[in-house]
Amino acid sequence: MKAFVISGPQQAGVEDVEPPTAGPGELVIDVARAGICGTDIEFYTGEMQYLHDGQTSYPIRIGHEWMGTVSAVGEGVDATWIGRRVTGDTMLGCGECHRCRTGYHHVCEFRTELGIRGGRPGALAEQVAFPAHxxxxLPDSVTDAAGALVEPGGNAWRSVEAAGLREGDRVLVLGPGTIGLLCAMFARAVGAEVHLMGRSGRSLEFARTFEFDGVWTEDDLPALRWDAVIEASNALHLPAKALELVEPGKRVVYVGLAGSPSLIDSRRLVLGDLTAVGILGASAGLAPTIRSYASGTVDPTPLIAATVALDEVAGVLAGERRSNAASGPKIHVEIAR
Known part of the structure; x- marks a missing residue:
């Protein structure tokens, strides 16, 4: 089958590989659509931290935002899965340790991450093997495009839940990328007043098309009361800035990651009686995200700027952008068989 493989920094392309088989507890899925995210770009450039601390190595078959149709099942898997449209978790725990047994498989020490960690091949391929657990x-009311946006949506849903927002609260989201915009959508769905902050340019202009309550740069951000701040950027200084902005006694949620360590002042955290929450992965947010997409409460599809073929992925990772691409932050890949 065809699969996209990164063999080293700046070295990637479509290769012919052996198709997967469904081992015990697994299924084979015919992938229909997958998304490209910042993690994939870091693997292409060689900047991804997992490459430097030994948690993964080249060659890598990326792809962790995906949807498809089950075509085969392995031993112990209900055959009624065959023919169903599905998506799945990125974080795949060992299933045996204390963290997995108590609902924290996404931080299992022995986990693999689809297309990211531990050598498990990802979904930028014609087929992928995946554990049924x-x-x-995906219900029929969730399109293929929305299905491949469930994984980033789950991260955003968890971030908004962690912010503890109630109707009428005012939230500031830092970073108008895919996760930040999805955070803003989920926050608006719970009745919050939603503001975004980012750099000037195309991303802010695109954010304004959603008619949130405010879209700002750091220079023109008004001095308002922020009942929660969700930090969804990759800017080195904004984790500390989030603590300065949020109302005392309230919450800061960190879902974005800078390329190098970003520092916060714990004195500000303590003296403000603040709660800071880190979000890793979409796991607990996948099911509620699917329900939100299915009901139409949140529609993620305007975020898709373009849909490309598998043999165009290397160019996307290298920074190429179609001249006819829309303004959204997300590029999708349609997998042709």
């Missing part, structure tokens, strides 16, 4: 069915 971590699978989620």
């Amino acid at each position: 971590y699978l989620h069915a």
Whole structure:
């Protein structure tokens, strides 16, 4: 089958590989659509931290935002999965340790991460093998495009839940990328007043098309009361800035990651009686995200700027952008068989 493989920094392309088989507890999925995210770009450039601390190595078959149709099942898997449209978790725990047994498989020390960690091949391929335990069915009302946006949506849903927002609260989201915009959508769905802050330019102009309550740069951000701040950027200084902005006694949620360590002042955290929450992965947010997409409460599809073929992925990772691409932050890949 065809699969996209990164063999080293700046070295990637489509290769012919052996198709997967469904081992015990697994299924084979015919991938229909997958998304490209910042993690994939870091693997292409060689900047991804997992490459430097030994948690993964080249060659890598990326792809962790995806949807497809089950075509085969392995031993112990219900055959009624065959023919169903599905997506799944990125974080695949060992299933045996204390963290997995108590609902924290996404931080299992022995986990693999689809297309990211531990050598498990990802979904930028015609087929992918996947453990049934971590699978989620997609209802007919969730399109293929939305299905491949469930994984980033789950990260955003968890971030908004961690912010503890109630109707009428005012939230500031830092970073108008895919996760930040999805955070803003989920926050608006719970009745919050939603503001975004980012750099000037195309990303802010695009954010304004959603008619949130405010879209700002750091220079023109008004001095308002922020009942929660969700930090969804990759800017080195904004984790500390989030603590300065948020109302005392309230919450800061960190879901973005800078390329190098970003520092916060714990004195500000303590003296403000603040709660700071880190979000890793979409796991607990996948099911509620699917429900939100299915009901139309949140529609993620305007975020898709373009849909490309598998043999165009290397160019996307290298920074190429179609001249006819829309303004959204997300590029999708349609997998042709």
